[in-house]
Amino acid sequence: MTKSNNTLWMSGNEAIALGASEAGVKVASGYPGTPSTEIMENLSTYEEVYTEWAPNEKVGLEVALGSSFAGGRALATMKHVGMNVAADPLFTASYTGVCGGLVIVSADDPEMHSSQNEQDNRNYAFAAKLPMLEPSDPGEAKEMVKRAFDLSEELDTPVMLRITTRVSHVKGVVEKGEQSTAHAACGINKIPGKLVMLPAIARQRRVVVEERMNKCSELVETDPFNRIEDGDRSKGFITAGVSYLYVKEAFPDAAVLKLGMCWPLPEKKIREFAAMVDELYIVEELDPFLENHIKAMGIACHGKDVIPNQGELNTAIVRKAIDPGSVPPLFEPIEMPNRPPNMCAGCPHRGIFFNLSRMKVFVSGDIGCYTLGFLPPLSAMDSCVCMGASVPIAHGMVKALGEGSHNKIVSVIGDSTFIHSGITGLINTVYNDSASTLVILDNRITAMTGQQHNPVTGYNIKGEAANAIDLEALCRAVGVKHVYRVNPHDVVETRKVLKEAVELEEPSVVISEAPCVLLPEMKERKPVSYFTNQENCVGCMSCIRLGCPAISWTSFAEGEAEERGFRAKQKGISKIDEILCNDCGQCASLCKFNAITRGEGK
Amino acid sequence: MEDTGNILFSGVGGQGILLASEITVYSLLSAGYDAKKSEVHGMAQRGGSVTAQLRYGKKVYSPLIEPGRADIQMAFEMMEAVRYLPYLHEGSKVIVNTQKILPPSVATGQAEYPENVLDHLTERGIVVVPVDAFDIAREVGEMKTANVVMVGALSAFLPIESTVYEDVIRARVPERFRDVNLKAFEAGRQASK
Numbered sequence: 045m046t047k048s049n050n051t052l053w054m055s056g057n058e059a060i061a062l063g064a065s066e067a068g069v070k071v072a073s074g075y076p077g078t079p080s081t082e083i084m085e086n087l088s089t090y091e092e093v094y095t096e097w098a099p100n101e102k103v104g105l106e107v108a109l110g111s112s113f114a115g116g117r118a119l120a121t122m123k124h125v126g127m128n129v130a131a132d133p134l135f136t137a138s139y140t141g142v143c144g145g146l147v148i149v150s151a152d153d154p155e156m157h158s159s160q161n162e163q164d165n166r167n168y169a170f171a172a173k174l175p176m177l178e179p180s181d182p183g184e185a186k187e188m189v190k191r192a193f194d195l196s197e198e199l200d201t202p203v204m205l206r207i208t209t210r211v212s213h214v215k216g217v218v219e220k221g222e223q224s225t226a227h228a229a230c231g232i233n234k235i236p237g238k239l240v241m242l243p244a245i246a247r248q249r250r251v252v253v254e255e256r257m258n259k260c261s262e263l264v265e266t267d268p269f270n271r272i273e274d275g276d277r278s279k280g281f282i283t284a285g286v287s288y289l290y291v292k293e294a295f296p297d298a299a300v301l302k303l304g305m306c307w308p309l310p311e312k313k314i315r316e317f318a319a320m321v322d323e324l325y326i327v328e329e330l331d332p333f334l335e336n337h338i339k340a341m342g343i344a345c346h347g348k349d350v351i352p353n354q355g356e357l358n359t360a361i362v363r364k365a366i367d368p369g370s371v372p373p374l375f376e377p378i379e380m381p382n383r384p385p386n387m388c389a390g391c392p393h394r395g396i397f398f399n400l401s402r403m404k405v406f407v408s409g410d411i412g413c414y415t416l417g418f419l420p421p422l423s424a425m426d427s428c429v430c431m432g433a434s435v436p437i438a439h440g441m442v443k444a445l446g447e448g449s450h451n452k453i454v455s456v457i458g459d460s461t462f463i464h465s466g467i468t469g470l471i472n473t474v475y476n477d478s479a480s481t482l483v484i485l486d487n488r489i490t491a492m493t494g495q496q497h498n499p500v501t502g503y504n505i506k507g508e509a510a511n512a513i514d515l516e517a518l519c520r521a522v523g524v525k526h527v528y529r530v531n532p533h534d535v536v537e538t539r540k541v542l543k544e545a546v547e548l549e550e551p552s553v554v555i556s557e558a559p560c561v562l563l564p565e566m567k568e569r570k571p572v573s574y575f576t577n578q579e580n581c582v583g584c585m586s587c588i589r590l591g592c593p594a595i596s597w598t599s600f601a602e603g604e605a606e607e608r609g610f611r612a613k614q615k616g617i618s619k620i621d622e623i624l625c626n627d628c629g630q631c632a633s634l635c636k637f638n639a640i641t642r643g644e645g646k
Numbered sequence: 647m648e649d650t651g652n653i654l655f656s657g658v659g660g661q662g663i664l665l666a667s668e669i670t671v672y673s674l675l676s677a678g679y680d681a682k683k684s685e686v687h688g689m690a691q692r693g694g695s696v697t698a699q700l701r702y703g704k705k706v707y708s709p710l711i712e713p714g715r716a717d718i719q720m721a722f723e724m725m726e727a728v729r730y731l732p733y734l735h736e737g738s739k740v741i742v743n744t745q746k747i748l749p750p751s752v753a754t755g756q757a758e759y760p761e762n763v764l765d766h767l768t769e770r771g772i773v774v775v776p777v778d779a780f781d782i783a784r785e786v787g788e789m790k791t792a793n794v795v796m797v798g799a800l801s802a803f804l805p806i807e808s809t810v811y812e813d814v815i816r817a818r819v820p821e822r823f824r825d826v827n828l829k830a831f832e833a834g835r836q837a838s839k
Contacts, residue, residue: 053672157686158686210709213685214682214684214709215671215681215682215683215684216682216683216706217681289708290708292708293708293712358710358712359710359712360714363712372714374713374732375731375732375734376732377731378728378729380763381751382751383658383725383726384749384750386694388693421754588754588755591750591754593693593753595753596748596752597754598755616755
């Protein structure tokens with residue numbers, strides 16, 4: 045929707061896609077990860093840009109680097125932990141530099157809204173010696189992407205754009221801009237002295253990296269994204285990213301040095317600003333990144349002595365940290381039943397975790413919707429670290445526990461996560477031979493991040509037919525002799541298969557095959573609801589223990605059971621919400637009293 | 647033009663909160679305001695408590711509402727109207743869809759849905775505007791317009807002419823649903839007056 049033709053309302057992620065398109069990006073590759081996912085999703089709607097979901101962030105960055113080597117402007121997107129996966133090419137791409145502009149977006153998640161840690165990826169720009177820009181809002185994000193592409197070609201370097209959840213998933217006003225045409229044409233560039241990173245060449249490029257960063261240090265002094273907003277000089281603030289917005293709200297009249305190009309730092313400008321103000325405060329989320337580098341310049345300042353180094357900031361936190369007396373009393377929160385996220389009604393993962401919760405095994409988990417298997421009433425996940433870790437952790441445990449541990453450890457991983465980095469773990473399990481069981485939860489989609497295709501689904505990022513990997517054949521090809529396929533909605537049959545696989549003294553894989561209920565084709569079908577024949581319900585709570593949001597429990601008041609014709613001791617009955625029910629049948633497969641029936645009789 | 651207004655949207659994943667907040671934003675932008683809106687995606691969307699924060703004014707910096715400074719809360723579920731109490735202040739208005747969605751602990755009999763939950767708000771001098779959005783949507787003839795009923799209810803408290811909203815709905819809703827959505831908007835607007 046537009047106010048005028050050129051004024052758009054969009055999220056930071058949509059704005060970055062628009063900026064990349066306006067910059068003439070040719071190839072973009074990424075792996076989904078909150079809060080970065082919508083950049084690629086949006087960019088895939090621009091006809092002239094080649095976009096793809098890569099199996100992981102390392103591959104994504106290498107694809108982008110390839111495009112750059114061929115002269116095509118390229119974008120790689122990832123969430124903060126994805127940059128750990130992509131770190132290997134990242135550090136050496138810093139040496140090769142670019143042919144076409146290369147921009148790497150790192151979307152950090154302070155507060156861990158949807159992440160396993162809250163690392164501060166600005167440290168990567170420092171460590172890999174890369175220029176980095178950091179926008180405060182969607183409008184600025186779009187402008188900075190374009191600037192990043194120009195800068196990349198100007199300085200012959202990959203450029204990082206570091207964003208956070210409150211840039212990615214904040215919507216704001218964005219001005220549509222001109223299409224850039226300044227960049228070079230594509231072609232084969234044979235420049236071994238620049239692109240073949242053997243030690244002798246790398247030593248030469250190492251020098252180039254320093255020269256480039258020195259040049260960049262000059263350039264950032266006058267870059268308009270680094271600006272002094274003069275004002276009340278009794279307290280002055282150096283800040284960047286979303287923290288700038290909170291400073292402006294909390295102290296609208298104060299002098300501010302707003303940094304947009306956050307690495308390398310504009311030392312002269314920082315000294316100039318520090319000399320202007322009586323007291324200097326550095327306001328930034330997470331690590332004392334700016335603060336440490338500013339202190340290393342010998343400049344006295346406040347920073348993490350008052351500003352928290354954990355979680356997100358906001359206006360109130362900044363105000364309170366700097367002016368503790370200014371905070372008005374607030375209403376105390378009232379304790380209420382929590383509403384934790386839950387697997388959807390009809391989610392195929394539930395059938396697996398219900399079974400695992402009843403087997404005496406350690407469940408080595410992984411990253412995805414299925415991490416929710418951790419939550420009660422299923423409580424069937426005992427560890428979860430990072431993408432792909434479930435498989436090697438299970439292997440390591442079996443090795444540590446030694447003989448007799450083959451039936452005690454199960455790892456679970458989603459289809460997309462298995463392809464991302466689980467397959468190498470499975471190769472290790474086979475090669476170094478441990479009798480752990482791997483359950484691949486194949487729901488035909490990357491679900492947690494909102495339904496992205498991956499190499500097993502048979503479709504590409506644009507929804508066009510693509511080559512699909514056969515998971516069973518893949519597992520057999522790496523040497524797993526025992527591969528089972530189960531329908532997780534048949535809870536009883538699934539239990540039998542899991543038990544058989546776990547008892548084997550050789551590596552085994554169970555592929556749980558049922559599509560995510562949020563897939564468009566699953567939503568389009570008209571699910572037949574299950575319903576409860578309440579006269580048959582004995583109150584055993586078997587179905588309740590699935591933790592399905594469509595099934596609820598009604599306790600009987602005293603004497604109510606007998607009044608209604610149930611056994612006097614029966615504590616209550618269960619009921620299926622026919623609107624919420626998604627027709628998976630897991631509850632019916634568990635009910636031994638014919639109290640749950642599908643469809644007819646509704 | 648007022649300095650800044652803060653609207654907190656709250657509900658349960660899957661209730662269409664984001665769509666309702668979008669119609670409100672487009673109307674604010676059409677009326678000449680700057681705006682920022684913050685949402686959280688990913689893990690939180692799986693049936694959990696969901697919020698969106700909308701700030702508007704002449705110039706908006708922060709996308710986040712400060713605790714104690716939400717002027718209006720638009721709650722799509724009754725417990726979710728009370729969960730974010732620290733964001734409200736005396737005199738805040740809470741427009742609440744009088745629907746109960748049972749959290750897992752209540753559905754499985756381990757906890758009770760709190761009784762007279764909205765009393766927590768009125769006791770503290772917060773203005774509660776109850777709207778039976780489903781009932782109104784049913785009367786209008788399309789259950790799926792419950793969202794737009796809520797947008798209508800909210801519109802009565804914002805400094806925007808209803809014609810601005812109507813233009814936005816006309817521009818954004820497919821033609822075959824246009825009339826029923828306009829009706830839902832008007833019915834919601836009347837319900838909160």
